[in-house]
Amino acid sequence: MKRIFHPLFLAILPFAVPLAASAQARSTDTLDIAARANGGRVIASTSTLDSDKAYSADNLIDGTVWSGPNSKTRGWASDKFDPITHDSVILGFAGNRVVNIGKIVLNPSTDLPRERWAKDVEVQTSTDTAEGPWTPVAQISLKQSASAQEFPILPTPARFVRLVFRSNYGSDRAVALGEVSLYEAIDTSDPVGGLITRLEGAIGDLRRYREVQLESGNGGGQTVSTGALSPATVQLVQLIDGGEGRVPVGKTNIALTRNGGKIVAYSSIFDNDASFGPDKLIDGDNFNATTGKGSNGWASQGFAPNREYVTLGFAQDRTHLIGKIVLNAVSNQSDLRWARRVQVQATTGSFKDGPWKDVAALNIKGKSFLERSVNQEFLVRPVEAKYLRFIFSANGPGIVLPNADPNINSDRSVSLGEIEVYEATTNNDQLGSLISRFSSVLSDLKTLRRKMQDGAATTE
Ligand SMILES: [Ca+2]
């Protein structure tokens, strides 16, 4: 059978095609071409803090960022902050080839004061030499957050990429950055690339649909509201980031040791005393100050804001959609040491290297010892997490002394009694598991396409 196109259809076709293409989400490959492990290179940097190798620009492509005292890397820092002649870093790729940039990911995390962390960055490309000429392709603005921040870029060919650091968060000493990742755009004109782009678009639609379902409370499980709490349990419910108070959450504490929860990393233990180990955060037991009985809780060795952390995972290292976190500050330590503010981050990647996404800053409320001894619930906007990292940023009841850091009421330790984690639930989240399966097919397709292209390149 021969198809006859209507002349009107033929007339609109040239317009319809680019419109449809621009409406689609652009796909990028999964391989970080800036990473040294993948052949990426730092060609030049304008300066290094005190010419100290520990802050070399090579740290920008080592695949890891500073995340506490055990970190292998500190990131890069310039030796000045000059708002006129900006500092910059130039990157190149394996085999000196021209790549087609589609996405950049920057993580500001370094061990330097947060005022020095990079803020406004201009991305420039050169297809010719490492001296330019340079074409600006994106202006990006980073959050002051130790997380991998993604920015799509209109597909642009580049033999060299220059990052020009236009501003930081308020220091005149240096500008600092933890890691740079670059990803190639997937060309929609090749058939596999086109298929990948369509699948990615469809998965994006499904994700948005599920978010709408979650936000409208269309799911199973228990709906938490202040009215639903048992009057016998005084609990403070805080809604994080407009949690809407109607997020349906599961009834099982998936962080609990007997439900498969586990500690996968931590910064330190008070006097190396096992009775203050991080496993005490998920043992389902809290210290009772009146009887002097019960589990001690976790306590760190020393406290400075954002240096102490605990990372936890779940049974079989599975990824869960998190909807609620419960903290209980009570521990067998002076309440000057009890955690007051905790930054929570999530990753679906590695518990060592992330990439980490900020979930919420949880503030444990209450002035008195008793007010702070109760479970405090935090409803968070649903977030996928294979691992959750809890970073401790303030302790004590919030005593403010002259010339002292208000975040530190004791520099001896920060402590916490218990962490509970609950899932956000849709209808058993069948849609969520379907999205996960499609996503892994998408990732396999991208790898396959890259291998096909590499194979074609080597046989040419
Ligand atoms: Ca790094």
Ligand SMILES: [Ca+2]
């Ligand atoms: Ca406990």
